[in-house]
Amino acid sequence: xxxxxxxxxxxxxxxxxxxxxxxxxxxxxxxxxxxxxxxxxxxxxxxxxxxxxxxxxxxxxxxxxxxxxxxxxxxxxxxxxxxxxxxxxxxxxxxxxxxxxxxxxxxxxxxxxxxxxxxxxxxxxxxxxxxxxxxxxxxxxxxxxxxxx
Ligand SMILES: [Fe+2]
Ligand SMILES: [Fe+2]
Numbered sequence: 001x002x003x004x005x006x007x008x009x010x011x012x013x014x015x016x017x018x019x020x021x022x023x024x025x026x027x028x029x030x031x032x033x034x035x036x037x038x039x040x041x042x043x044x045x046x047x048x049x050x051x052x053x054x055x056x057x058x059x060x061x062x063x064x065x066x067x068x069x070x071x072x073x074x075x076x077x078x079x080x081x082x083x084x085x086x087x088x089x090x091x092x093x094x095x096x097x098x099x100x101x102x103x104x105x106x107x108x109x110x111x112x113x114x115x116x117x118x119x120x121x122x123x124x125x126x127x128x129x130x131x132x133x134x135x136x137x138x139x140x141x142x143x144x145x146x147x148x149x
Contacts, residue, residue: 001028002105009112011120015130019052020112027108030101039089042097046082053079055130056119063128071115078107 005024010017026045033041053075089097
């Protein structure tokens with residue numbers, strides 16, 4: 001397997017960590033899959049990744065994190081490559097899909113420990129709740145609610 005879950009991947013943001021564990025499991029399922037099941041396993045990984053990356057992209061947008069950010073761009077590039085892999089795999093290029101799967105593991109470790117780690121830190125620092133999508137707490141703690149008249 002090119003990737004296994006470890007504490008080094010934990011980013012202290014439960015929803016993100018759960019999503020990343022799922023990515024690890026689905027990638028392992030791809031790498032374990034016999035040829036007959038490889039495309040199906042790869043497509044399951046793509047469906048997960050659409051949700052996984054889309055969720056992080058939304059969190060970044062909701063908190064105005066990195067307007068011109070390369071994190072979302074990297075998501076797009078990787079997802080496009082995975083979809084291309086599926087198209088080529090459907091046409092019989094199974095070794096290509098296996099090679100992409102083997103490269104995804106090291107890529108994910110690097111991505112999680114840099115871009116996702118920075119995003120998790122940012123979300124915690126602004127008080128954003130990924131579960132509820134609650135906006136960041138006010139940046140002006142001195143503001144008081146208006147008295148009802
Ligand atoms: Fe992620
Ligand atoms: Fe990410």
